[in-house]
Amino acid sequence: MTPDPLAHRSLMHEVIGAIPSPTLAIDRFERIVALNAAAKALLGRNAMGQIFTTALRHPDLVEAVERSLRDQTPRSITYQVTESGSDVFYDVHLQSIGDTGPLLLSFLNVTDLAQAGQMRRDFVANVSHELRTPLAALMGFIETLRGPAREDVAAQGRFLNIMAGEAERMNRLVGDLLSLSRVEAEERVRPTTRLDLRDVLQTALQNLSRLAADNNVTLQTDLGQAPLQVLGDADQLLQVFTNLVENAIKYGGNSQSVEVTALNCAHDPVLRGPALQIVVADHGPGIDPVHLPRLTERFYRADSHRSRELGGTGLGLAIVKHILNRHRGRLKITSQPGQGAKFAVILPLLHDEP
Known part of the structure; x- marks a missing residue:
């Protein structure tokens, strides 16, 4: 019985359509004869039926396709495109189907890698x-x-x-x-210990009292009277507030004050629930807003020379960010040159059981 070429083509379309990653087939006449929805999104909806060089513009990829069409040898190549202003990388595998069948191209997104x-x-x-x-x-x-x-x-x-x-x-x-x-x-292991953040804050402030005195800095607190209940790792949260208050003392300038304030928020739009906000504020020279989005990057410093002079490693705020990620919290930084800086730690608030 003679094989039905239409049935084969229909089966090829169904198989390629079932593959989740971008996949397409190119026949020996160099035309794209099949592609799935992911490939259409990558190459354009009009790619079907086109000569492959119209859709695939990467020179190395075009050369690899031409060589595989000639010798039916499997190949792999990295393919880079720009999507929404960002570079996206694909590992492209080229494999001929049978001796005379079309060339199959599959794209694996390896941008994260x-x-x-x-x-x-x-x-x-x-x-x-x-x-x-x-x-x-x-x-x-x-x-x-x-x-x-x-x-x-x-x-x-x-x-x-x-x-x-x-x-x-x-x-x-x-x-x-x-x-x-x-x-x-x-970072992916959520803490399960119930604790009062007031104790953590008081320990951090007590540990830094000598540093504050040496820098002629006054530590002022307004933690309210209600328990500041959260699920957390006491040692890690102590590290967070020690880092933030120490930075405020060192960078806030001599003969200034550092305020630590606790605020309750009935509904935080990012955490999508009640939240506890601890704000560490100084009255130093402030930070240019251009630096704020990058302050939690490893080794990023708004003032490299001054940071090194004061013993900074450039890792403190990166550690703070990862600790808060583990606690399902976040760090919000606001500052203007000449107006000091505010570092707000926002954590999910734990309510007492009825």
């Missing part, structure tokens, strides 16, 4: 950069102490103090990297 790879490369580069400066300083001072300053007691004391500071800087960076790693590992 590409972005994750770029993030890893950026992270390694940033860590290397952050470590290189103190390491270079330590190596330079060691060489000086071995040579010109071998008998200079005064210089030795001065250099050793600087070396201790650089070593402490590396220690803080390694500590923050380990902390960030732990927080990211637990």
